[in-house]
Structure formats: C-alpha cells, structure tokens
Amino acid sequence: MVTHYKCPNCGSDMAFDSESGKLSCPSCGRQEDIETFPPENIELTVETDEAKEYHCENCGAVLLTEAETTATHCSFCGAPVVLSDRLTGDFAPAKVIPFSVSREEAEAAFRKWTGKGRLSPRGFMSGDRIKKMTGMYVPFWLYDIDGSAEVAAVATRTRSYTTGDTIYTETEFYDVYRDIDLSYLKVPADASEKMDDLLMDKLEPYDYQELKDFRMPYLAGYLSEKYDYDDESLFSRVESKIVPYIDAYIATTISGYSTVSYTNKQIHAHKKQAYYTLFPVWMVYYDFENKEHTFAMNGQTGKVVGKPPISGAKVAGWFIGIAGGAFALMKAAAYLVGGVLW
Known part of the structure; x- marks a missing residue:
C-alpha cells in the first residue's frame, strides 16, 4: 500500500x-x-x-x-x-526521533566540518564536492538492560615506616566481595545490514527526550528502511558494549587499595525490553580525486562522522614543523646552560 x-x-x-x-x-x-x-x-x-x-x-x-x-x-x-x-x-x-536538521542546515554544517580538517587536502576542505545528500530514517533497537556482577578479589594495603636505621614494609590483606546490580536504559544498536556499525555508533548520542510515538507522516519526504536484524540477533553486540561499563563501575567500588587481584568476576547483562526505533541520519556522498567518500550526519544534532582523506604533504609539513620546533627548544636550552648544539 x-x-x-x-x-x-x-x-x-x-x-x-x-x-x-x-x-x-x-x-x-x-x-x-x-x-x-x-x-x-x-x-x-x-x-x-x-x-x-x-x-x-x-x-x-x-x-x-x-x-x-x-x-x-x-x-x-x-x-x-x-x-x-x-x-x-x-x-x-514503536518510537521515532524526527529530523530537526534540514537539508540546507545539513549542507552548511558539512561544509563547515570539511574546513576543519587541518590535515585534509586543500581541495577537500572547500566542501563543494557533495555528490548526493540523503535524509533517511535508520532502524535501531533501543534496549533497557539489567546488569549484574559478582566479584571476589584479594586486595592489599601497603605502608612503609622507619624505626631507627631500619625501614619496615607492612602489608595487610583483605578479602573483597561485591554483588552489584545496575540498570541501563535505551542502549542503541543499528539494525540495518547496509549501515556501517562503527559509523552509526559514532553518531551517538541522540537526545531521547525528543523520542516520539511513531506515526507514518514523520517519514514523508525522507527515505526509510525496516530492520534486517531483530532484537535477539543484535543483543550480543549490545552486551559487548555494556560489559566494559559494568567492569569500569566495579573498579570504582574497589578503591583505596595498593593492589587488587580478582579471584572471580562474573558479569551478566539481561535484556529487559527492546524498542524498535527510527533515528534520523543524513548520508553524505562526497566526490574527491575520482573517489566517492561516505559520511554520516546525526539528523537531530548535526554531528558529522567519517574519515576524511589525509594530505601526505600536510602530514610531512606537520612532522617537519614539530621536529623543527623541538630542535629550536633544545638549542635554546643548550645556550642557557652554556652548551653548544650543532
């Protein structure tokens, strides 16, 4: 229909x-x-x-x-x-974040972004080689996750003191146990097979206060796709994103020790709920030196991601400048201390 x-x-x-x-x-x-x-x-x-x-x-x-x-x-x-x-x-x-960056605003923001590439070729920095700019809604899953961790460790505190001519080192040992429950809300993962996962991840964050209940008129005038991967298929990727955050939180709860050696660490992430959501993305196709370069822009915030080409001449000039500056500092230091640097 x-x-x-x-x-x-x-x-x-x-x-x-x-x-x-x-x-x-x-x-x-x-x-x-x-x-x-x-x-x-x-x-x-x-x-x-x-x-x-x-x-x-x-x-x-x-x-x-x-x-x-x-x-x-x-x-x-x-x-x-x-x-x-x-x-x-x-x-x-279930939800959608509508576009808030227009095509004109997206083009202006992209041109401004290309001009910031200090090591990009001069021709690229003009921002005048946009071949195509497509506004599309990319399918994402948003996950509400319950995380848990059970940790056992042996920790030490060490102090040194001197009595007379003797230096003493005293080490105290502690058995540490942590049972942690954490919740994470709206963890995103793109569900399109065509989209580069790393590129989509770098577009974050989106402002979830602007989430709307899905209605089809939001899509009128844009491209949109349905998901290729369901929420079960993607959960392992989301879990791999969450586990490092749980691990980092564990470390904050075991502080003040000289050393910490884990004897047991079990981290789990459980899917509580998943929402099928559409996120706004401007895809930018840019011609430069007979090659098409692909960039993506957050259609809500205007954030641009992608890898601009690098100018070999600019990189060489940058290194020469660094080396020349370092040499000048060394020569000045040698002069101040009465030495000679050739």
Missing part, C-alpha cells in the same frame, strides 16, 4: 518539515500537527510478498525499491511516498 499525504487546501504532496516538526505543504504552506493528524486506515498485516509492485498514486509510475525500503520518493514525479504495509505488524516501529 502506497500512502501519499495530500494537502487539504491545494492537493499537493505534503512532507515532514524538520524546522516546524509538522507535515507541511511546499505549495501553499499549510501545516498539519502530526500528533493530532488523523490516523492512517491500514490493515495491520505484514507484507510477505517482497516482489510486490508499488505504483505512485500521482503519476502511476512503478516504484522500484529494495525489500527493506519503507519510505522513498517517486523517481518520476518526485512525490514523497510511504510504503505503509511494510510498517505494520512486527515491522511497526
């Missing part, structure tokens, strides 16, 4: 406006509050025929999409469309 949001005034296609947070008509300027917008009349069944043809209701063109796509644009007339039947049943998101 293809959903278009038509303007009640002029009949134009409406799209989500990141600045106002409303469904907006680009033709007459009418805006609709998404929270009070009439709900879609959609049969709550999961579409199992991934090869099903979709047609644009504006021009009748066939919509060519991948199986994971849930919102896109008609490639012929440009109308924003939502593939409603791919957002129902198990694939119905």
